[in-house]
Amino acid sequence: xAKADEAATITVEGLxxxxxAIRAGGYRAIGPTVxxxxxxxxxxxxVDDLPRGVTDEQDGGRYRLAHRDDEALFGYSVGPQSxxxxxxxxxxxxxxxxxxxxxxxxxxEAPPTDGLAFIGVRACEIRAIEIQDRVLVSDMYxxxxxxxxxxxxxxxxxxxxxxGGTCFCVSMRAGPRVERGFDLALTELLDGxxxxxxxxxxxxxxxxxxxxxxxxxASNHEIEAGEAVIEGAASSMGRxxxxxxxxxxxxxxxxxxxxxxxxxxxxxxxNCTLVCPTCFCTSVEDTxxxxxxxxxxxxxxxxxxxxxxxxxxxxxxxASAKSRYRQWMTHKLxxxxxxxxxxxxxxxxxxxxWCPVGIDITEEVRAIRGGDASTEDSR
Numbered sequence: 001x002a003k004a005d006e007a008a009t010i011t012v013e014g015l016x017x018x019x020x021a022i023r024a025g026g027y028r029a030i031g032p033t034v035x036x037x038x039x040x041x042x043x044x045x046x047v048d049d050l051p052r053g054v055t056d057e058q059d060g061g062r063y064r065l066a067h068r069d070d071e072a073l074f075g076y077s078v079g080p081q082s083x084x085x086x087x088x089x090x091x092x093x094x095x096x097x098x099x100x101x102x103x104x105x106x107x108x109e110a111p112p113t114d115g116l117a118f119i120g121v122r123a124c125e126i127r128a129i130e131i132q133d134r135v136l137v138s139d140m141y142x143x144x145x146x147x148x149x150x151x152x153x154x155x156x157x158x159x160x161x162x163x164g165g166t167c168f169c170v171s172m173r174a175g176p177r178v179e180r181g182f183d184l185a186l187t188e189l190l191d192g193x194x195x196x197x198x199x200x201x202x203x204x205x206x207x208x209x210x211x212x213x214x215x216x217x218a219s220n221h222e223i224e225a226g227e228a229v230i231e232g233a234a235s236s237m238g239r240x241x242x243x244x245x246x247x248x249x250x251x252x253x254x255x256x257x258x259x260x261x262x263x264x265x266x267x268x269x270x271n272c273t274l275v276c277p278t279c280f281c282t283s284v285e286d287t288x289x290x291x292x293x294x295x296x297x298x299x300x301x302x303x304x305x306x307x308x309x310x311x312x313x314x315x316x317x318x319a320s321a322k323s324r325y326r327q328w329m330t331h332k333l334x335x336x337x338x339x340x341x342x343x344x345x346x347x348x349x350x351x352x353x354w355c356p357v358g359i360d361i362t363e364e365v366r367a368i369r370g371g372d373a374s375t376e377d378s379r
Contacts, residue, residue, distance in 0.1 A: 007218035008199045014214050016047050021212040022117045031119030039079030058165040060358030077164030082277030087149045090301045097295045111148035121157045123175030124346040128277035134340050157182035160233040166349030168239035174346040176233040187226040198226040241362040247334040258367045263322035265357050270303035272351035278344045304328050
């Protein structure tokens with residue numbers, strides 16, 4: 001948390017002024033909204049679009065919205081969507097080909113040029129964006145569409161005030177405190193009738209935005225209150241997982257009987273990979289019109305749980321649910337480290353919540369380790 005001379009405080013009206021300043025700067029503001037009984041990231045125009053007084057209840061295979069007894073605007077954990085949807089699009093046209101008589105032309109899809117402002121990004125989600133950065137723009141193979149989005153991205157983060165029932169970001173060292181990767185970071189403070197936000201700046205652009213918003217220096221009491229909010233979230237994690245030795249643990253247990261056990265429950269529905277904020281697998285499809293004069297190539301999200309994903313001549317490399325679940329979990333927690341230098345998991349808990357049969361990745365690790373809940377810690 002920032003020192004007293006570095007932090008500011010704004011009111012709910014100040015947050016509205018911040019949204020106006022963001023939009024005036026040419027950004028499309030995207031934030032949490034309530035749609036279809038879930039927290040969904042979508043365009044927002046004002047604070048009235050935010051989930052005021054709404055929280056969520058999450059457990060394995062269970063997600064429900066509920067009413068809070070206050071007017072919190074960010075009083076939930078995370079919903080089914082991640083910011084990946086707006087950076088690494090679920091469906092993207094790569095190029096268009098057209099034939100005119102004997103001539104043919106191919107036109108690549110132009111990268112986007114509009115700026116996005118993400119409002120309400122949690123620490124685990126910033127960590128997920130950093131991981132996708134390493135995969136999609138930090139190597140010799142750069143995704144131009146992702147790169148264009150990232151270069152025109154403004155992040156207004158929010159420190160978590162509560163942990164969800166399936167959260168384990170502390171175990172993955174990915175939250176709940178926002179430490180880097182943001183332009184502005186908010187901590188929501190609710191004290192009786194007082195409703196305000198502690199604000200930290202993380203970039204020159206963030207400081208320029210704050211200068212356009214009515215604010216005042218934060219008091220020591222407000223900074224201490226902000227610390228208490230974050231500590232409360234850290235101490236109330238819904239799950240934990242010893243993560244220091246996952247690469248060695250999983251790769252030395254590739255034939256553990258637990259893989260057979262989880263395969264009897266896994267539906268290979270792909271939910272865990274689609275809600276995961278770091279999974280990046282895609283496939284490519286070509287389409288053409290009936291006249292044969294126009295064709296398009298599209299990229300869409302895919303999953304290591306689908307049979308076709310590992311298909312080569314002769315059949316699928318991973319034909320069983322056991323092999324597909326093992327591939328997902330060992331890549332996410334182990335071989336990802338070999339490829340990219342970090343785990344691919346940020347502890348957001350989405351894969352647990354949105355698994356129809358409630359498969360719990362922390363429970364699977366615990367079973368392979370040979371322990372029970374009392375032997376796991378948050379290291």
